[in-house]
Amino acid sequence: MKKNKPKYMQIIDAAVIAIAENGYHQAQVSKIAKQAGVADGTIYLYFKNKEDILISLFEEKMGNFVEKIEEMIAGKHSAAEKLLIMIKAHFQMLSDDHHLAIVTQLELRQSNKELRLKINDVLKGYLKLIERIVLEGKETGEFSIDLDVRLARQMIFGTIDETVTSWVMNEEKFDLYALAPSVHHLLINGFGSREC
Amino acid sequence: MKKNKPKYMQIIDAAVIAIAENGYHQAQVSKIAKQAGVADGTIYLYFKNKEDILISLFEEKMGNFVEKIEEMIAGKHSAAEKLLIMIKAHFQMLSDDHHLAIVTQLELRQSNKELRLKINDVLKGYLKLIERIVLEGKETGEFSIDLDVRLARQMIFGTIDETVTSWVMNEEKFDLYALAPSVHHLLINGFGSREC
Amino acid sequence: MKKNKPKYMQIIDAAVIAIAENGYHQAQVSKIAKQAGVADGTIYLYFKNKEDILISLFEEKMGNFVEKIEEMIAGKHSAAEKLLIMIKAHFQMLSDDHHLAIVTQLELRQSNKELRLKINDVLKGYLKLIERIVLEGKETGEFSIDLDVRLARQMIFGTIDETVTSWVMNEEKFDLYALAPSVHHLLINGFGSREC
Amino acid sequence: MKKNKPKYMQIIDAAVIAIAENGYHQAQVSKIAKQAGVADGTIYLYFKNKEDILISLFEEKMGNFVEKIEEMIAGKHSAAEKLLIMIKAHFQMLSDDHHLAIVTQLELRQSNKELRLKINDVLKGYLKLIERIVLEGKETGEFSIDLDVRLARQMIFGTIDETVTSWVMNEEKFDLYALAPSVHHLLINGFGSREC
DNA sequence: GATGAATGAGAATTCATTCAT
DNA sequence: TATGAATGAATTCTCATTCAT
DSSP, X not given: OGGGSHHHHHHHHHHXXXXXXXXXXXXXXXXXXXXHTSOHHHHHHHOSSHHHHHHHHHHHHHHHHHHHHHHHHTTOOOHHHHHHHHHHHHXXXXXXXXXXXXXXXXXXXXXXXXHHHHHHHHHHHHHHHHHHHHHHHHHHTSBOTTOOHHHHXXXXXXXXXXXXXXXXXXXXXXXXXXXXXHHHHHHHHOSBOOOO | OGGGSHHHHHHHHHHHHHHHHHOTTTXXXXXXXXXXXXXXXXXXXHOSSHHHHHHHHHHHXXXXXXXXXXXXXXXXXXXXXXXXXXXXXHHHHHHHOHHHHHIIIIIGGGSOHHHHHHHHHHHXXXXXXXXXXXXXXXXXXXBOTTOOHHHHHHHHHHHHHHHHHHHHHTTTOSOTGGGHHHHHHHHHHOSBOOOX | OGGGSHHHHHHHHHHXXXXXXXXXXXXXXXXXXXXXXXXXXXXXXXXXSHHHHHHHHHHHHHHHHHHHHHHHHTTOOOHHHHHHHHHHHHHHHHHHOHHHHHIIIIIGGGSOHHHHHHHHHHHHHHHHHHHHHHHHHHHHTSBOTTXXXXXXXXXXXXXXXXXXXXXXXXXXXXXXXXXXXXXXXXXXHOSBOOOO | OGGGSHHHHHHHHHHHXXXXXXXXXXXXXXXHHHHHTSOHHHHHHHOSSHHHHHHHHHHHHXXXXXXXXXXXXXXXXXXXXXXXXXXXXXXXXXXXXXXXXHIIIIIGGGSOHHHHHHHHHHHHHHHHHXXXXXXXXXXXXXXXXXXXXXXXXXXXXXXXXXXXXXXXXXXXXXXXXXGHHHHHHHHHHOSBOOOO
């Protein structure tokens, strides 16, 4: 399997750096190859074409992210707790990898529609996970029985994504990870000041 | 002022259609010119370059959107009501203009980073408006005194934006406008089922 | 019609020279453009792609060749005379244009199969003309009633083509045009020395 | 001598099949190696470079063809008879090997000029043989004393070659071998219907 | 002898922008 | 103002050949 070959990950990691530092359209194959320390042609021994590098990049980085979250929330009993763990993991992952954050939040979004559709396929796994947590929250009574699952998913993902993008665009000046509890609290309780 | 010349808006409207129908990267200047019924060179009498068309497009369409909202919420007294009006207006505007929805939610996002930064400048007016409403809610006691304004703004915009994008990507199969009250309710009250 | 535009023929003529002097594979679009005195991009205002230049080249040069021959033989009464006129015209045309001879006999043959098939479409008109002359010869009794038309056409075209190619490969050392009567005589009478 | 090593012919035969099935430009060294059941690098133990495979291919297939013909016509006394034997042998050889016919008539012709010149060197033995037969015919009085030997050779080779190419391009729908006597008759007697 | 992973040179084409009319 | 023909820079991918094992 090609993923065992050391150069496969070597090229993907080089692509993340090259795109983060040069921008999506200025990250030519030759730049990625140079960053990876291989010849241009070598890229094509491991990837069908340039687009394939980007899709693989996303799969490798996001693919095991969903798996990791699932492991982390496996034993937890409340949906709220699971949600918090997920938000923390999401923020942690991107806080930890400066280059990856730039690539996923800014650069990869300017790829063409076709590529974005394929990226969306990868994202679907994550969105499904969010929906499962919401559904569970409704079943246990933690969340309102009237909660629209799709809407909730959109609010969760939209808020997380907008927060990360905002953090990246502000040059990561604030502590993203530290925001997790507040974001979580807002999602669960809203803006209202009602004291019960 | 160039905006008074009839061809200025003619070209912007042509750009919206050309981009929506062909995609961002396939909307060449010559296609926009053809759609507008002018020669390629004429474009450059009204716009500095291609990027300038897109920024102007965003300014024209979003610019008066902020003004319109401000008028609509002028007399209202609660922040919650203002928020609902804004969400409704946002959903209404994009429901009403199929082409514009595709352009702002999908196509313009694949522009380069530089252009997106300029678009963000335009967006700032909208984000400021959101922040003003949140702040007012805190001051009147409607919203929690501990509410982080920036976070609230990110949640509001992220949720609205993700909802619209999801609607566009699902080929606008559901009624976007009808979702406004639910979105509003979630933002204010969260997912929690607490009955007081 | 694009053929009236001066640059159309200018580019075709430049292609003949560039290919003759550099060889088919070394005649890059940029070389053709330079030879024609236009920018690379200008080529694509007149031709769909590189292949289209070559097909057009062949059409322009061979297309009117068939028409010209038809005019020249219009009034003649014997098939043998028509054949002689045709052979002379064929030899004349290539004797007159050194570059064109190299291109049609040597360089264009190393194009890919697809292009060669299209060239063959153009050639078909010529082959049909040959067959018409043969058929006429049979009808008038000049040629044997048993003569296989296709075979005769292959012999005529094969002999002419091989003679020209041999002439080009020998760096055009001998007088091609002067060979026409001998070739004609051989085709009509064969090698035999039968005296009747 | 390398020709005694089994892999030498194995690679040449693989090249014939690979070229016939994929076309000249799509018959990469790696495809030939795969067809031959050896590694890419192994090719270079037996051949200097890719061109060398093709020249060797032509030498092996055409080289012994000339020798074979010489044996077959050794005892014959008339030039006409020798010519007939030669035409039959030529048609037979290509009728028998479908792949070889495609390679020699269509694919190898799109090689570059340099390679074609080398192939012509190999062909020269065959052309010399044709000239010897023609010369002999003139000496014995079978053929006209005025017959131009080179021209006759061009007519013979041109006709045979065009006939075979036509047969290959028509997907070998007719019986090539059966045409030999007619072709032979036309070469000797021409199209004329003169009855003596 | 045999392997096959790695190399790296080389070329067609697009499209935003200009400027003579 | 308006035109649209002309410009020319810029980049992915292929494949013959090598050489360490």
